Structure formats: structure tokens, C-alpha cells
Amino acid sequence: MRWFIRSLYISVIALLCLAACQQESLETVKVGEVTRSIFYAPQYVALAKGFFEEEGLAVELQTIAGGDKTMTALLSDGIDIALVGSETSIYVTLQGANDPIRNFAQLTQTDGTFLVAREQMDDFSWAQLKGSTFLGQRKGGMPQMAGEFVLKKHGIDPANDLTLIQNIDFANISTAFASGTGDFVQLFEPTASIFEQEGKGHIVASFGTESGTLPYTSFMAKNSYLEQQATTVQGFTNALKRAQDFVQQESAAEVAKVIQPYFENVDVQLIETVVERYKSQGSYATDPILDEAEWENLQTIMETAGELPQRVAYEKLVNTIFAQKAVE
Template sequence: MFKTKPFLALLLLVIMSLVGGFVFMLNSKDRDKKETITLTIWEGEKSILHLPLYVALQEGYFKEQGINVKLVARSGNTGNNPYTDRITDLILTDPVECLYRKSINPGSPLIITTIASRDGTFLLGRKKEVFSWEKLNGKNIIAYPPETGPGLALDQKLRAENMAPMLDVNLYIRIPRDLRLSAFKSGSGSYIQLAGPEAVKAEQNGTGYISACLGEETRVFPSVLCAAWPETIDRHPGAVQGFVNAIYKAQLWMREEPELGARAVKNHFHNLDKKISNQLLEKYSKINMWQPGPWVDNATFNKIEQTMEVAGQLAVPVTYGYAVDNSFARRAAQIIKYIPKEEREKSWFRKIFD
């Protein structure tokens, strides 16, 4: 009888502790919900180059960081401009647009991380051949305008091969976007520069043959950057850090577990043929499109800035320290480490004894 009372007291204490812990956990969840910040992200249009963003959404990496993410796409309204209307907190952009905006407006967004590290376009030729860049000398290419990322990547590569755009190589850069492929089919141009899905599909349809991958040829070229308004950084530095952490985690996990990217493509690109997406993912993975290197280094930035200056695309020169804030990306690289799948799948009980 005397032993029963201490046992009951101990049992009651355990029950009270469990209830108290449960109540505390519920209150903590409520507090977390109140403190959760939603960041709006301009992505313009869906692109397979944005894949780390979709993987982070799919796998819950943003929620792990205590933030919500809302994607904003381009609408039919031509006045819908993220740089002038300030309709989002963060902007997915190419380096040309970002640097140009910074050159005309000092208060424009700062580059905080890299989403895709290579150019994603391909050169499609009319015949299957062993390609070399010298073959472009004197040829006509249906290319992207120089004020776009893909246009700058091609410009940069041609100059590296000692060919002057519009002098040694003729570039058709003003053909409307929806007429480019039709123009090539009708006989214009010896080559055409196409986005990844378009190029792979065109080759499968017999329109031409992929001659070169710009991302492989130009090496590091951050085709998709994420830029944040200075006010967003000032107001929500923790949320911005959480966003960059989630993107970096997605890049790390994608490198080790390619199935994550394939699943995200399936979930976000319903109209993309599986054969095309698989081939494209294989090509992009081969050139380290989403390499886990989230910051923009000084040398890469200067090369892009100098190419834009030569092409007359900057109102005034833009310096590295003026346009880039690498603090969030470098912090993410310090704190986010890949955990092997088998390690993650261990039960808490095994972890204790291991």
C-alpha cells in the first residue's frame, strides 16, 4: 500500500509533464504560425532552369526554414514589370536584366543567390556534324536579342572564339519569339539558338540537330539569379536567409538524388513530354546546371559586366559590391550540409545507439 502511493504520484507527475509538453508544443506551433513570413517571388514564366525552386517547394524546404513562398507569374498585362511596379519581394532574373536595372536605378534589387549556374540554350543546326565554333564564321544564326541572358551568353562565346557578332557572324536577333522556329524551318539561318525544351523537341521532330550546348561551352554563366529589394533585406533578413538556405539545400540534394528533380519536373511541367524532360535533365546535370555554389564571384560578375559594357547595354558601369550581396549565400553554404538518404531514414532509436 505504501509502495502504491509513490507509484501513483510518479505516474501522475509523468502524465502532467506529458500534457504540459503537449500544450507547450501546441502553443509553440501557434506562435510559429503567427511569425511565419510569406515572401512573394517573381518568376516571370515557368522554366526548367528554376528547378531548385520547385524542388524546395515540393520537399518542404521553405517550411523547414519557417517561411512561405508565393510565386508570381507574368500576366497578359504588359505593364506588369517587377522592377518598376515592385509587386514582389524577390525577383528571378537573368544577369543582363539585373545589371541593366541597377545601372539606371541605384535602388534596384541586389543579387543574393544563384538559381542556375549555366546558360540553358542550345544551337540547333540543319545537319548532323562534328561541330566546331570556327564553322560559324560567315554563317547566319537566329539568336536571342543581346539584351537577354541567352543573347549575352552567345555574344560572350563568339568573342572568346575571336568572332565579332554582326561582323564575322550574322545574328538575326529581332525575329518575334513565336516566329523564330518557323523562320528556321522555312530556311532562314544556318543555326538557331533555342531554349532547352524547344531544342530537344525540335531535334526529336527532325527539325535539326543539336550542335552545341551554350552552358557547356561558356562554363560558369549564372543564367538565373535571385535578387532582393533592399527594403526586403532590411525588413526580413531572417526570411531572406531562409529562402537562400532552402534553395541551396535543394541544389545539394538534387546533385546527390536526381530523382528529386525528375519528380519536380513531373509535378510542375505537365505538358512537357517525359522523354524530352529526361533528356534535358541528363544534359543539364552533365554540365552542372544547378551546381551548389550559391554566390556570384567577382570574376564572373566582372566578365558579364564588361561584355555588357562592350555591347553598350549599360547606362553607367556597375560594380560588384554595388550589385551583389553574397552574405546570405555564404551563410547558407556554412550551415546547410547534405545528409545521405540512408542516414535520414534511420530511426531516432538507432541514432541514439549509433
């Protein structure tokens, strides 16, 4: 019996040492996401399923509220990779960054917000927003720009045809609407679906389907990091592609079950509803390649919103080498 216990003890110690050695051999990658969102489901799938570890990477994920703060962390080397709207790379470039920020892997390809009305509207038309009070997103951010682009597309002048409120912080927009501010509000999931469940509002339209495909959220890094850590970036992109395939091939229920640990306070059935809604409208990019047509649509939306002093060439801020290899 003693020899059995001794052998078992030695085996356990050996396994612990092996696990420790494997952990030490992983390359640490610090990733900053602009918010925690079901909109980013493939990222959490890659984490939960161990796809990054299988590529030799230990991803340390932190949520950094706000695109400006996320980019500051990236520029100051607080993080290696940022998950944020592609428009931020344009803003940084136009400010004269010495080390260009380049988009190397696309995660979402449509706007992720929905138009929520205070009342049920079975026969909704965009013209019904005229004369209303519309609670929009922060000026200069991609949700606001996509929102205004859609309004103008439907013949609505945001400055004259409705009362547009944009001075409320992102975190407080849903609370303001629930408290009685506005007839319509532009919301991300799962808040939009939660409002429907609680009878506080009704989803009547999707800004994502109306604004077309664009690099809404992408992984980006300094050009120097992409050059010096090419193997790491390739492994990261490979893992992301596997996660994107998982999201496309598996049911919304299975995806919801996998990512639920990242949304502990959200019911799994609600997560499933949100995943299905984003899948059905093609919000999740099917691969990490950021197409030039999407890049140009992004800049058109920014121009329409008056937030783009000049266009920036696709080749300057987009690197598709890693994404192409991941797909191959």
C-alpha cells in the same frame, strides 16, 4: 459506435484547424520568375519538397514573361523577390534606382542555351557558322550577349561574318526556325531536345560550356526588403541551398520526377534528359553564393556586346550574407 464517430469527427476538425493555423503562420513571399524553365530545377524542387514551408514560408510563384516586366513588378512591389538574369540589376542601377536591387542567391551559373543546326553535323566547328543565317536571341538580353561573346571567342564577327536575325520575339524564335528561317538557332531547353526528337534540328554545341561561369540567373530583391525581412530572406536562401544539394546529389531521373508537376505538358523522360544535360555541364549552381569572378565575367560579356556603359562594383549589387549563412 456513436462515441467513436463523435471522437473521429472531433479529431478531424482538430487536424483541419491545426493545418489552417499552420498555414496562417507561414510568411507569404511573392516570387516572380522570368520564365518557366527546367533550367530553374532547384527552385521547383524547393517548392515540391516543402523546403520553403519548413522554413516558415508560403512562396507564391508567378511567371512574368520578360526581364523588363519582372523588374517592373519588383520595383513596384508587385513581387518581393525576382528570379531573373543578374544583368537586369545592373541596368536598373545605371538608370538611377533609389532603392538598389541586390542579388542575394544564385540559381544558375552558365548560359542555358544550345546551338541547334538544321542538319546533322558530326564534325561541327564554329567556323561553319560563317556565311550562314543565325537566328539569335533578343538584343540586350543575356542569351544574346553570351551568344555573341562565344561567336567572337571563335573568331566570328556577328555583324559581318553571318546574317544575324534578332528581331523575333523570344516566344516565336523556335517557331520561326521550324518554319524554315535560319541555318542555326540559339535555343533553351526543352525546346532544343524536342527539336532533336522531332527531327527539326540537331544540338551541335553548348553556349553554356563556351561562355564560362557567370551569375546567369539569380534571386534578387530591393535592398530595403533584404534589410527589413532578413529572417524571411535567410529562410528562403536556406531552402534554396537544400534544393541545390538535392539536385546535385540525386539522379536526373529523381529530379525530373519531383519537378514534373511544374511541367505538366512535358514528358518526364524528356525532363530527365534536360536535367542531365544541365547537370553534366555544371549549369546548376552548387550553392547560392555569387562569386566576384563570376560577376566580373558577366560584365565582360556585357561589355563585349556593347551593352554596358560602365562597370558596377560587386559589393554594390551583390549581398552574400544570406548565402554564406545558408552554406554554413
